[in-house]
Amino acid sequence: MSEINKKELEHLAELARLELPEKQEKKFVEDLGKILDYFKELQEVNTDKIEPMIGGFELNSISREDVAGQTDDTGKGSDSFPDQKDGFLKVPPVF
16 A cells, blocks of 8 residues: 555645544545555556547637627517517516
């Protein structure tokens, strides 16, 4: 198991601004040790022939161009919002 002691645990708890009950400190030391051991195990995995994952920057924008003055939804005559007055949507009062 990875070496993590009570002093290091207290330091980590202080950095994270956590209050650890004394009776649970031993369990946290053991749990953190297991987590660190797992990371050591992952570092031993051979990844020589695996390409790094990349993402996001190769995608093209699927949004339409934002052009001033062009619109395809004026709200006039819309069946989804039938209440209108003088070209504005009519809504019930809020206050």
